Amino acid sequence: MVRVNKFASPSLSGAADVEQSAKREVFVPLEEGVFSFGCHRGISCFTKCCAKLRLILMPYDILRMRSRLGLRTEQFLERYTDLFLDPAYRFPMVRLKMKNDPEGTCPFVTPDGCSIYDDRPAACRLYPVGRASALPGLRPGRPAEKYFLVRESHCKGFEEDKRWEVAQWLQDQGVTEYDEMNEPWLRVITAGKSLGPPEGVSRKYQVFYLASYDLDRFRDFTLSPGFLKRFDLAPGLRERIREDDGELLRFACDWLRFSLYGEKSIPISPAGGAS
Ligand code: SF4
Numbered sequence: 001m002v003r004v005n006k007f008a009s010p011s012l013s014g015a016a017d018v019e020q021s022a023k024r025e026v027f028v029p030l031e032e033g034v035f036s037f038g039c040h041r042g043i044s045c046f047t048k049c050c051a052k053l054r055l056i057l058m059p060y061d062i063l064r065m066r067s068r069l070g071l072r073t074e075q076f077l078e079r080y081t082d083l084f085l086d087p088a089y090r091f092p093m094v095r096l097k098m099k100n101d102p103e104g105t106c107p108f109v110t111p112d113g114c115s116i117y118d119d120r121p122a123a124c125r126l127y128p129v130g131r132a133s134a135l136p137g138l139r140p141g142r143p144a145e146k147y148f149l150v151r152e153s154h155c156k157g158f159e160e161d162k163r164w165e166v167a168q169w170l171q172d173q174g175v176t177e178y179d180e181m182n183e184p185w186l187r188v189i190t191a192g193k194s195l196g197p198p199e200g201v202s203r204k205y206q207v208f209y210l211a212s213y214d215l216d217r218f219r220d221f222t223l224s225p226g227f228l229k230r231f232d233l234a235p236g237l238r239e240r241i242r243e244d245d246g247e248l249l250r251f252a253c254d255w256l257r258f259s260l261y262g263e264k265s266i267p268i269s270p271a272g273g274a275s
């Protein structure tokens with residue numbers, strides 16, 4: 001079963017994480033941008049799509065899910081995710097671990113549906129729409145996006161009459177909010193800028209993991225006395241980082257630009273200096 005929300009720069013990518021043969025059968029171009037679909041508890045295939053997924057999580061997915069579950073990010077990552085490296089992506093990616101049962105079900109699926117529905121990840125919100133995006137990296141400009149339908153044989157939702165335009169679907173499912181939160185991070189990972197000498201890359205991957213996924217520990221780091229001495233944060237930013245996950249994520253993306261690419265996105269304190 002398939003969740004597709006791919007991103008690439010500079011050219012559009014297909015769904016590289018799905019078998020080629022499955023791609024041909026399943027991915028249907030959305031030429032007119034309109035489709036018929038409905039999903040509800042009474043449908044015969046209810047929750048069949050919530051198993052055997054290769055579901056990549058983005059930072060805002062993790063923040064929402066860990067809050068829903070009352071966990072810190074390090075606990076959530078340890079219990080529910082795997083880290084993987086794939087040449088299709090430049091940085092380590094995190095995916096949701098399916099259960100070790102015969103069906104390989106999602107840990108959050110129940111007979112009544114998704115137990116974290118209001119905080120489900122972006123890829124689940126998008127489904128059965130798939131998307132390939134070409135982001136302009138750190139340059140200004142909107143991503144080029146291509147939408148298609150993920151038409152899996154078990155999914156009876158396509159037999160329902162309700163008609164959707166893609167933009168309406170994205171709004172209705174809350175994808176738009178997730179896109180806004182994750183876009184700065186997607187721009188960082190598709191920037192294509194040098195990570196410097198090869199011997200420093202593994203250290204940069206650790207920084208990337210902390211500021212992309214383990215955001216509660218990243219928050220602790222940014223609020224530590226040493227950090228506050230070394231960097232000149234704008235008035236009130238410290239409090240906003242402490243209280244607001246959105247602010248934390250935006251600051252984490254500035255930190256990634258600073259620490260991965262050497263940008264001046266975090267001002268260094270004249271008194272403390274940065275080593
Ligand atoms: S209609 Fe499709 S999306 Fe809804 S439960 Fe069935 S398989 Fe899943």
Ligand code: SF4
Nearest residue numbers: 050106108109114124
């Ligand atoms: S998070 Fe929810 S919607 Fe997504 S696969 Fe798991 S149970 Fe299904």
